[in-house]
Amino acid sequence: MSNEAVLHAPAGAGLHHEAHGDHHHEHHHETFISKYVFSMDHKMIAKQFLITGMVWAVLGGLMSVLFRLQLGYPEATFPFLEDLLGKWAEGGKITPEAYYALVTTHGTVLVFFVLTAGLSGTFANFLIPLQIGARDMASPFMNMLSYWFFFAASIVMLSSMFVEFGPFSGGWTAYPPLSALASASPGSGTGMDLWLIAMALFVVSSLLGGLNYIATVLNMRTKGMSMTRLPLTIWALFFTAVLGVLSFPVLFSGFILLIFDRNFGTSFYLSDIFINGVGALPNEGGSAILYQHLFWFLGHPEVYIILLPAMGMVSEILSVNSRKPIFGYMAMVGSLFAIAILAFLVWAHHMFVTGLNPFLGSVFVLLTLLIAVPSAIKVFNWLTTLWRGNIRFTPGMLFSIGFVSLFISGGLTGIWLGNSALDIHLHDTYFVIAHFHIVMGVASMFGMFAGIYHWFPKMYGRYMNNTLSYLHFWITLGGAYMIFWPMHYQGLAGMPRRYYDYSVWESFKQFAELNRFISTVAMIVFAAQLLFLFNFFYSVFKGRKVTSQNPYNANTLEWTTPINPGHGNWVGEIPEVHRWAYDYGKDGKEFISQTTPVGADESSH
Amino acid sequence: MTALLITAVSLLIFVVIFQISKASEYVAILKGEEHSRKQNNKINGFLMVAFLILGLIGVWYCNEVLYDKTLLPQGSASVEGERVDSMLWLTLAVTGFVFIGTQIVLFWFAFKYQENDNRKVYFFAHSNKLEAIWTVIPAIVLTVLVVIGLRNWFLFTGEPPKEAMVVEVTGKQFGWIFRYPGKDGAFGKKYYKNIDNASNSLGLIWDDQLAHDDLVMEQTMYLVKGRPVKLVIGSRDVIHDVGLSHFRMKMDAVPGIPTTMWFTPKYTTKEMKERTGNPDFQYEISCDQMCGNSHYSMKGVIEVLDQAEYDAKMAGQSPYYYSAFPDKDPANAKKDTVKLVAKPVEVASKLTAKL
Numbered sequence: 035m036s037n038e039a040v041l042h043a044p045a046g047a048g049l050h051h052e053a054h055g056d057h058h059h060e061h062h063h064e065t066f067i068s069k070y071v072f073s074m075d076h077k078m079i080a081k082q083f084l085i086t087g088m089v090w091a092v093l094g095g096l097m098s099v100l101f102r103l104q105l106g107y108p109e110a111t112f113p114f115l116e117d118l119l120g121k122w123a124e125g126g127k128i129t130p131e132a133y134y135a136l137v138t139t140h141g142t143v144l145v146f147f148v149l150t151a152g153l154s155g156t157f158a159n160f161l162i163p164l165q166i167g168a169r170d171m172a173s174p175f176m177n178m179l180s181y182w183f184f185f186a187a188s189i190v191m192l193s194s195m196f197v198e199f200g201p202f203s204g205g206w207t208a209y210p211p212l213s214a215l216a217s218a219s220p221g222s223g224t225g226m227d228l229w230l231i232a233m234a235l236f237v238v239s240s241l242l243g244g245l246n247y248i249a250t251v252l253n254m255r256t257k258g259m260s261m262t263r264l265p266l267t268i269w270a271l272f273f274t275a276v277l278g279v280l281s282f283p284v285l286f287s288g289f290i291l292l293i294f295d296r297n298f299g300t301s302f303y304l305s306d307i308f309i310n311g312v313g314a315l316p317n318e319g320g321s322a323i324l325y326q327h328l329f330w331f332l333g334h335p336e337v338y339i340i341l342l343p344a345m346g347m348v349s350e351i352l353s354v355n356s357r358k359p360i361f362g363y364m365a366m367v368g369s370l371f372a373i374a375i376l377a378f379l380v381w382a383h384h385m386f387v388t389g390l391n392p393f394l395g396s397v398f399v400l401l402t403l404l405i406a407v408p409s410a411i412k413v414f415n416w417l418t419t420l421w422r423g424n425i426r427f428t429p430g431m432l433f434s435i436g437f438v439s440l441f442i443s444g445g446l447t448g449i450w451l452g453n454s455a456l457d458i459h460l461h462d463t464y465f466v467i468a469h470f471h472i473v474m475g476v477a478s479m480f481g482m483f484a485g486i487y488h489w490f491p492k493m494y495g496r497y498m499n500n501t502l503s504y505l506h507f508w509i510t511l512g513g514a515y516m517i518f519w520p521m522h523y524q525g526l527a528g529m530p531r532r533y534y535d536y537s538v539w540e541s542f543k544q545f546a547e548l549n550r551f552i553s554t555v556a557m558i559v560f561a562a563q564l565l566f567l568f569n570f571f572y573s574v575f576k577g578r579k580v581t582s583q584n585p586y587n588a589n590t591l592e593w594t595t596p597i598n599p600g601h602g603n604w605v606g607e608i609p610e611v612h613r614w615a616y617d618y619g620k621d622g623k624e625f626i627s628q629t630t631p632v633g634a635d636e637s638s639h
Numbered sequence: 640m641t642a643l644l645i646t647a648v649s650l651l652i653f654v655v656i657f658q659i660s661k662a663s664e665y666v667a668i669l670k671g672e673e674h675s676r677k678q679n680n681k682i683n684g685f686l687m688v689a690f691l692i693l694g695l696i697g698v699w700y701c702n703e704v705l706y707d708k709t710l711l712p713q714g715s716a717s718v719e720g721e722r723v724d725s726m727l728w729l730t731l732a733v734t735g736f737v738f739i740g741t742q743i744v745l746f747w748f749a750f751k752y753q754e755n756d757n758r759k760v761y762f763f764a765h766s767n768k769l770e771a772i773w774t775v776i777p778a779i780v781l782t783v784l785v786v787i788g789l790r791n792w793f794l795f796t797g798e799p800p801k802e803a804m805v806v807e808v809t810g811k812q813f814g815w816i817f818r819y820p821g822k823d824g825a826f827g828k829k830y831y832k833n834i835d836n837a838s839n840s841l842g843l844i845w846d847d848q849l850a851h852d853d854l855v856m857e858q859t860m861y862l863v864k865g866r867p868v869k870l871v872i873g874s875r876d877v878i879h880d881v882g883l884s885h886f887r888m889k890m891d892a893v894p895g896i897p898t899t900m901w902f903t904p905k906y907t908t909k910e911m912k913e914r915t916g917n918p919d920f921q922y923e924i925s926c927d928q929m930c931g932n933s934h935y936s937m938k939g940v941i942e943v944l945d946q947a948e949y950d951a952k953m954a955g956q957s958p959y960y961y962s963a964f965p966d967k968d969p970a971n972a973k974k975d976t977v978k979l980v981a982k983p984v985e986v987a988s989k990l991t992a993k994l
Contacts, residue, residue, distance in 0.1 A: 053720040114642045130932045205929040211894060212877040212930060218812065219877075219931045305895030306831040308842070308875045310812060314832040322878055322893050347885035362765045387880065388891045389872075389898030392796035396789050403781045410777040411770065413741060418769070420748040424759035427683035427753065435687070435749055442741050453784060456730060459723045459887040462880065462927040500667075500679060500993070501660035508686060515694065523705035528884020530927045532934035533779075541884060541923045542706045561649065567654065578664065619760035 069594065072182075075172035075601040079181050080160035081493060084486070086181075086188060087152020088567065094143040098134045099560050104128045106553025108535050109547075122200065130534045135221055137532060139195070140431035141206030142229070143526065144475065148234055149189070151184050153482045154278075157343055158247045158271045160489065164592035165265050167256025167609060169602045174247035187232045192502055195226035202229040205532060210303040210325050214295045217312045226296070230289055237286045240278050240460035247275035256591070258611035262367075263628070265590050265615040266360060269367050272344020273374040281335040281378070290327030295320070323388055323623065330381035337474050338377040342370060344481020345441075348434040350615075351488050352416055354588045355431035356423030359616035364414045369408035376405045386454040387461050395454050402452035409445050415437065419627040424619075428586070429503035430488030436511045437480040443515075444473025447522070462532075465525020468518045476514045483507075486570070491585055495598040496577030497515050502569040506562055513559035518553050524548070555617050587625045589615050677754065684753035691746035695739070710884060713915055716922070720887030721793045729787065733780060745863040783936075795888075799901035803867035806860060809841060810872075810879030810892035812931050815924060815939035816840055817860045821852030821958055826871075834875065838963040841875075845960065855959035858922070859940045862904050863949045869901040879937065882927035885911075891928055904943045911943075 064230055073079060076492065100119075103112060104127075111126035122132035156176040158176065163170055171177045194201040203221030208229070216223035251272045253262070264272075292304040295317075303325045304317035336631050353360040360366060382390060382398040416438050425431065447469040483506075490498050531544045536549075552571040584593040591611070595603050609629040617626040667675035706712065715721045752758070803985030807818040807826060818841060820826050827850020833842035840857075843850040862868050872881055874892035881900070882889045890900040912920045944952060961968035 039858070064851050111644075121894065130935070134929075134932055172650075203932065209878055209929070215877070292786055306875075306879075307833040308811075308831050308895050310836070310876070313817070314834060314842075318895075321896065323896065356760070358760045359762065359764045361763060362770050365765065387889050389893060389896060392793060395796070396792060399788060399865065400791065403785050406781055407774060407778050410773055414773040415770075417741065417744050417748060418744070418763070420752060422758075423752045424755065424758050424760045425680075425684075425749060425753050427680050427687075427749075432683060435745065438745055439742060442738065442745070446738050449781070449784065451726070453726070453788035455788045455795060456723060456726055458795060458889050459720075459884070461889055462882070463884075499660050499664055501663045503947055504679070504683065505656065505660070508690075510771050511690070515697070519698070520701055520705060523701070523709050526709035526711060528710055528882065528925070530882060530925045532929045535935055538936065539925065539938065540917070540919055540921050541924060541925070548705065548708075565653070568653070568657065569660075578668075616764070619762045621762075622759070 042227075067085075072178055074170070074178050076159045076163050076171050077493070077599070077601075078173065079177050080156045080180040082181050082183065083151055083155035083159060086185065087148050088158060088570075090143050090147040091152065091190065091563075092567070094148060095560050095563060096139040098142075099557055100128065101133050101136045101140070102131055102553040103558045106550040108165070108537055116151065126220050127464055131200055131203060131220060133534045134205075134532070135195075135225070138203050138205055138221070139191075139201055139559060140235065142202075143191070145206060145336065145340070146233070147184075147188060149260055149475070149482070150240065150278075150336070151236070153478060154274050154339065154343045155181070155184065155243060155491075157267070157347060157485050158243065160493065161267050161592065162247055162250050162271060162596065163254070163601060164492070164599075165615075166251060166254060166259055166269050167591045167604075167611065168250060168254035169604075169608070171246050176246050179494045180239050180243035182245065183235050183242060184332075187239060190228055190235060191232035194225050194232065197228065199223050199225060207326075207329060208292075209329075210292060210295065210309055210322055214292060214303060215315075217306070217309045230293055230296075234289060236285065237282045237289075240282050244275040244278040244282075244448065247271060248279065251275075256608045256611055259628075259629050262364075263611055263614045265346075266349040266363070266366055266370075267343075267346040269370055270342045270349070273370050274342045277335040277339050277342070277374055277377055281332040281339075281575075285332035288325055288332075291328070292325065305613075322391075323385070326385050326388060327381070327382055327582075330384045331378075333384065334381040335377040337470075339371055339517060340474055340478045341481075342373070343548050344437060344478045344484075345370070347481055347485040347488070348437045349416070349419075350590070351430045351434040351484050352419050352438075353618065354488075354586055355428055355434075355617055356420055357426070357618045358419060358423040359618055360415070361418040361421075362411070362602045363614065363616060365411055366415055369411045372408040373405060376401060377406070379407065380452075382597075383452055383454070383457070385564060386457045399452060399454045403449065404444070405452075406449055412539040413442055414447075428485045428487065428497070429500065429507060431482045432504070432507045433487060435482035436507065437477050437484060440472050440477040440480060440509070440514065443519075444469055444477060447529065448473065457529070460525055462530055464521040464529045464531060465526040467519035467531055468525060469519075472518050472598045476518070480510075485568070488571070488586075489592075490570075491580045492592055492595075492599075494574050494577070495580050496573055497580060498573040498577055499569050502565055506566045508570070509565075510559055513555050513562065516555045520552065547583075554587035584627075587626050589617060589625055591628060594627065678883040680754050683971040684750050685751075687746045691743065691750075694742070714907055715885075715887050716911060717883075717886035717888065718905055719795060719884075719902045722794070723887040726787055726791060730784060731747075733784065795900070796919065799869040802868050803869045803901055804863065805869045805871060806862075807871045807873070808860070808892065809875055809876075810881070810926065810930070810937075812877065813926070813933040813937040814857060815855045815881075815937075817858070817939075818847075819854040819856075819953070819956075819960075821854055823849060823852055825849045827851065827853050831875065845963070851960045852958045853960070854953070854956045856956070859942055861952055862941055862943045863950055864904050864907045864910075864945050866942050866946070867901055867903040869899060870900045872900065877930050878928050879926045879930045880928035882925040883922070883941070884925065885922050891929055904941075906911055907943045907945055907948075908941075919941075 074161060094214050095452040113126040114126060115123035119132060122129055201221060202225040204219055207430045212218050213222050213226055251268060294300040295303050301317035301320035303322050304320045307315045347361050349366060380398055380402045386395055451460055451469055452465060452541060487498060487503060524545055579595050583597055594609050596605060611628045612631045613628055615628055620626060679826045715724050740867050806822060807815040818946060827847040828844045830844055831842045832842060833839055841855060872892045873892050874894045876894060879892040880889060881892060886902050888900050888902050908922060912918055922941035922943060924941060926934055926937035
């Protein structure tokens with residue numbers, strides 16, 4: 035669909051008449067409900083995703099602080115915990131039930147609700163139309179539904195925390211039979227039903243969003259915006275959406291079978307089970323491993339669904355603030371593509387110790403370690419982008435540099451874990467926790483912070499406070515390393531994940547002091563995130579106002595819109611694009627916007 | 640009271656930080672935003688290189704403090720595990736080199752190329768040669784790692800040597816059951832619907848003669864130093880995992896699907912007590928797959944003995960069949976042998992009842 039056609043479609047109707055008014059809220063159709071609640075403006079939906087994601091990030095982060103209290107101070111009691119959690123922390127000590135529920139919900143919420151919905155939901159919505167030159171998404175209505183399905187998923191997930199036997203507590207991967215049998219774990223009762231409903235709603239949300247992002251990127255680019263002129267953010271968000279659309283349905287099918295096993299007496303995943311206190315179950319012939327295949331067929335692409343948007347934004351921010359083109363644009367696109375393809379071919383590396391056929395395992399080793407090649411290309415290209423640049427340390431830039439550092443640190447340990455013979459030793463130990471928290475959790479979080487700081491002026495027409503941002507960055511970077519780096523050593527001692535208490539283990543109890551250290555740092559880092567939140571919300575209302583249309587002197591199209599763009603983004607015609615997004619420092623010019631026609635005497639690259 | 644105090648102090652710190660930050664924003668506006676932006680840029684540039692140096696010192700210090708607490712100084716307790724360790728060192732060398740190199744480059748570039756009015760940026764959009772170099776070199780290095788890894792992988796997952804003994808390991812919420820084939824060297828058949836916590840914890844089919852001399856034990860598994868052992872692993876309820884970090888081995892216990900793993904213990908438990916200098920040393924079996932609310936306490940013990948001690952130990956065990964049918968026990972007169980077998984089962988059922 036061309037932009038002209040969109041202009042005449044109902045959602046864009048009336049935009050032509052607005053050529054002389056900057057502020058769209060004068061639009062006579064708009065009410066509070068249609069502007070802030072059931073909004074179809076991609077920018078508002080992005081903010082809805084962002085703020086919902088922030089709420090979940092605080093809850094998920096708080097959960098980690100609570101279970102870190104148990105790990106760091108297994109002997110201590112904290113009376114305030116009883117006030118907060120009631121019977122789940124009788125006498126001020128978190129019970130194992132509550133501990134496992136916290137661990138599980140922390141994982142689910144951060145992977146799906148924060149780093150999937152909060153990250154790609156926010157930035158795909160916000161940046162795709164603005165950077166490709168479109169008035170809105172291909173289907174603003176579907177886009178709105180996408181958010182509200184996410185909201186519904188959030189409500190259901192939240193409600194699962196208040197049921198009698200607690201929320202689901204079998205780990206975020208929800209492996210059956212544990213997740214299928216309420217008799218094996220109390221959290222696998224009503225809590226698990228709600229968990230599954232929440233996740234099903236989440237899958238719907240993510241598919242509605244993803245299809246929309248793909249359709250928008252493919253069909254709604256402005257005149258002159260060929261695919262190879264797209265900023266890398268858009269390429270990354272595009273591949274993310276493709277990954278999600280192809281893999282979430284597989285997860286969904288896995289969940290459907292689980293729902294059948296739980297409620298309708300089927301035996302897809304269940305076989306040969308005797309539960310203490312219940313006796314032998316009638317189910318025979320199922321395979322518990324089948325679920326793991328279905329789960330990780332999403333589960334692994336999910337890692338890249340989380341990581342790719344961060345990579346895209348970091349590429350853009352590094353280039354803008356180095357005042358230099360991104361190095362190797364085509365290689366960056368190619369490596370994103372390679373990662374997206376490989377993401378589908380490596381899922382069984384999560385299953386090396388399940389009794390997988392060794393030959394199959396060896397294929398997955400090869401494909402897994404192959405991912406290191408495109409990842410290496412990306413890292414070296416980022417480093418070369420900094421080389422001989424003129425770097426401005428905006429908060430967004432700091433977080434981007436932090437992202438690269440964390441991506442290197444966490445990515446390299448992937449080479450350990452991807453090699454099955456080493457994985458046998460390190461699987462399900464703290465080494466794995468360190469690996470994926472650094473490379474996926476914290477790195478993507480850094481990508482998200484980078485995006486928020488960088489595009490905040492575009493989102494709200496105001497600046498965030500720089501001093502607070504710098505503090506936030508340095509505390510978080512140092513803290514993240516202090517929390518997760520020592521965990522490699524715990525992993526090298528074979529210390530297993532998901533233990534409530536290590537004090538009875540002769541092999542693992544030597545880390546009591548370290549656990550206390552990690553817990554303390556975790557609390558400080560969590561407090562620093564509150565600093566960020568305060569900065570964010572304060573600046574939304576009281577921040578310094580943006581006075582220039584293009585505060586970073588950046589090339590991309592979002593900086594050609596008004597400071598506070600209305601629904602439809604551009605006043606009048608959508609600008610035409612004449613070049614790629616990375617002409618920084620070319621021919622002695624500081625920057626050349628994508629909308630500037632190519633001059634006759636301009637050098638080519 | 641302390642909680643209140645901590646909250647109050649934290650709030651105070653927040654307010655102070657916020658006020659300072661706000662003030663610095665006003666000062667920036669007064670002094671000229673461009674000027675203060677450049678000043679901040681210099682500070683952050685300096686912090687970049689400071690972070691690099693402090694970070695590298697931190698990495699060194701962390702290693703200094705924690706290395707001795709890992710399993711690396713004592714080495715692998717199984718013959719096969721030595722390959723894991725040597726692979727680990729090689730991988731560490733490769734990734735460690737890349738880690739230090741790229742982190743230094745990253746933070747050094749950030750510091751060195753910080754904004755400077757006199758610098759003219761170098762327009763450098765791509766270079767096929769460079770990109771080819773850093774595609775090919777990682778590919779070659781990774782190929783080496785993959786080849787070494789896969790050779791070990793096929794050894795670990797392949798067939799054990801013929802002289803290997805076989806032990807069956809069954810996980811349940813929340814403990815381990817071990818079964819030895821007994822004198823005939825073969826396991827009797829079992830069916831999960833026969834399971835009965837009191838007398839038949841594995842659901843052995845008593846009609847099968849092979850089951851009659853099977854030995855069943857809980858909590859402790861006995862192995863022989865220097866003799867390869869193949870574990871046949873299963874689960875009675877949910878997925879568990881036999882984690883043997885000292886031997887560098889690990890395998891899931893999946894209900895309905897038997898899995899295997901094998902290794903050769905190198906040191907007896909007694910020798911390990913001396914080697915580690917820890918009189919309480921035990922080879923612990925940790926459950927490494929989330930299996931329920933008492934996952935963290937699902938512990939088993941492996942006791943590695945030399946052949947003579949092992950033979951003596953096993954001679955004292957009476958087949959599980961006799962604890963299910965005490966009247967069939969030819970040695971029924973000697974009550975104490977029966978007791979020996981029945982005892983661990985009793986303890987186990989008490990334990991499960993408690994859970």
